[in-house]
Amino acid sequence: MTAEALVRKGRKFDQVLDGAREVFLRDGFEGASVDDIARQAGVSKATLYSYFPDKRLLFMEVARAQCQHQADEALASFDLTRPPREALTRVAHTFLGFIFSDMGQRIFRMCVAESDRFPELGRNFYESGPMVMRRALTSYLTAAVARGELRIDDMALAADQFAELCKADLWPKLIFGLKTRFTEAEIDRIVDGAVETFMARYGA
Amino acid sequence: MTAEALVRKGRKFDQVLDGAREVFLRDGFEGASVDDIARQAGVSKATLYSYFPDKRLLFMEVARAQCQHQADEALASFDLTRPPREALTRVAHTFLGFIFSDMGQRIFRMCVAESDRFPELGRNFYESGPMVMRRALTSYLTAAVARGELRIDDMALAADQFAELCKADLWPKLIFGLKTRFTEAEIDRIVDGAVETFMARYGA
DNA sequence: GAGAATCTAAACTGACCGGTTTAGTTAAAT
DNA sequence: ATTTAACTAAACCGGTCAGTTTAGATTCTC
Structure with a gap:
């Protein structure tokens, strides 16, 4: 068990972040649909929601990392x-x-x-x-x-x-x-x- | 028939613009619902849509006037x-x-x-x-x-x-x-x- | 290779929204 | 007073979206 496993529970964490960044930057917060993000990330919606409790927190994390x-x-x-x-x-x-x-x-x-x-x-x-x-x-x-x-x-x-x-x-x-x-x-x-x-x- | 009647077909035109301005400035374009605007304007939705063909044009008009x-x-x-x-x-x-x-x-x-x-x-x-x-x-x-x-x-x-x-x-x-x-x-x-x-x- | 953790696809829920329609009311013009 | 234009309330339609659930597939660990 690696150190970051405590935070990133699974192997597709980065995929989710990458996909979210792409879609959020392209479409903005309201314009981006969670389905789009999941598709872009190559991940199921359920997986996405296993990492982030809601869209808002996902967005915050993307913005924080980018800044x-x-x-x-x-x-x-x-x-x-x-x-x-x-x-x-x-x-x-x-x-x-x-x-x-x-x-x-x-x-x-x-x-x-x-x-x-x-x-x-x-x-x-x-x-x-x-x-x-x-x-x-x-x-x-x-x-x-x-x-x-x-x-x-x-x-x-x-x-x-x-x-x-x-x-x-x-x-x-x-x-x-x-x-x-x-x-x-x-x-x-x-x-x-x-x-x-x-x-x-x-x-x- | 006054001059502006050609543009402002009815007597509640200004009410609609005022209400729209208030709600758009408060909630942004996506955040503002047409029902909210109609309510704020003290006007029925149908009346609003008799003045403006869609939400987008209403928004543009509000922004233009404000600028x-x-x-x-x-x-x-x-x-x-x-x-x-x-x-x-x-x-x-x-x-x-x-x-x-x-x-x-x-x-x-x-x-x-x-x-x-x-x-x-x-x-x-x-x-x-x-x-x-x-x-x-x-x-x-x-x-x-x-x-x-x-x-x-x-x-x-x-x-x-x-x-x-x-x-x-x-x-x-x-x-x-x-x-x-x-x-x-x-x-x-x-x-x-x-x-x-x-x-x-x-x-x- | 068994069992546990992680992931998937897809259906579903409940809510909201833009825009239309309807059936009827109010106000203005003649 | 009657006609006509403007307005109203409310139901309705088609569609989208966030978030959940389910039933099963994949991957990792030991």
């Missing part, structure tokens, strides 16, 4: 030692690459839509979304200030401002369906503009 | 003649006052959630939401640049950046349910920070 996964991935490529313009440009591209991805959008949409039905979901997403970005940026900014490369009084505010600057123009267009993808040039315009504005305020 | 109404309201108080710090601070407070309102939030949530089911909805919201803000700001910035109070190369980018700066920190917390309202001090911190950063970049 976790993305937070980890986002944190992977951070270099605290580079000078501000370079580091910020790089962070911005990573950040946008994620929130503009199909997966990132779907998760955002789902969290916004369902976060009053599932208050935990919103909090969870915030923790492993905006909060991760803020922490990563803050620690970089702190290091850069210590090196005398930046001058910042309110570190958290500076981090949040930079994140917001990166979304200018593009994010609303994406989220409300006016565009579905952007050229390198469009992204560079925003990122360079964000870095420029940030440096104008906080550059040493 | 229009808010766009008009937002544009009311703009003073193109004031100096940047004052004008921007004022715009920021108006802007935040709206997007932080209960109504503003609900509409945003609804548009995000349903804008792949109803592509028109997203576009409509964008036109009478972000786009209105951008146009208003752009025209102010243009005037201020002409007066020599600001120096801006990409007007649209500057406008979008300012709007984004105003949402730093607060907006994600609100939208993901970490907080439901903010103190004056919390808002001032963000608005002042936004104006400061904007002026650092674009001040003449």
Whole structure:
């Protein structure tokens, strides 16, 4: 008996989660039927219900795992030692690459839509979304200030401002369906503009 | 026969729209049942269906009207003649006052959630939401640049950046349910920070 | 290979929902 | 006062969905 057997009672646990993720992300919470999920997972409905007491908890688990996964991935490529313009440009591209991805959008949409039905979901997403970005940026900014490369009084505010600057123009267009993808040039315009504005305020 | 009788065939048209708005904003598109709407509107289901061929079109009409109404309201108080710090601070407070309102939030949530089911909805919201803000700001910035109070190369980018700066920190917390309202001090911190950063970049 | 745990397919329950219909009532126009 | 347009309440239809049950098949363990 392995350790996780206490939680994952059977061998098809992962199949269920994978199928649920796929269908939930495609159709949303209400749009996804449990029969669809079971079919997608290649599992009987009874098996699914032997793992999760109801649809709501299955959804929560999918969302939680997905947020976790993305937070980890986002944190992977951070270099605290580079000078501000370079580091910020790089962070911005990573950040946008994620929130503009199909997966990132779907998760955002789902969290916004369902976060009053599932208050935990919103909090969870915030923790492993905006909060991760803020922490990563803050620690970089702190290091850069210590090196005398930046001058910042309110570190958290500076981090949040930079994140917001990166979304200018593009994010609303994406989220409300006016565009579905952007050229390198469009992204560079925003990122360079964000870095420029940030440096104008906080550059040493 | 009045002019609007061609469109509003009967006397309870407004009742239906009012009831629909209330229920849709409270429960979302899927969550709202037509029976609920009819009950809330104080109207029979048959009457409701005599005005609108189906639930989807009723929803679209409610959303359209609501977006229009808010766009008009937002544009009311703009003073193109004031100096940047004052004008921007004022715009920021108006802007935040709206997007932080209960109504503003609900509409945003609804548009995000349903804008792949109803592509028109997203576009409509964008036109009478972000786009209105951008146009208003752009025209102010243009005037201020002409007066020599600001120096801006990409007007649209500057406008979008300012709007984004105003949402730093607060907006994600609100939208993901970490907080439901903010103190004056919390808002001032963000608005002042936004104006400061904007002026650092674009001040003449 | 026996027994226990896990899984399956499919039928079923009970509830809800969008939309229609019916038979009759209220209000407005002439 | 009569006609006509708008409205009502309630039953009804076809369909979907979450969740349960059943009877049996598969897989794992020892």
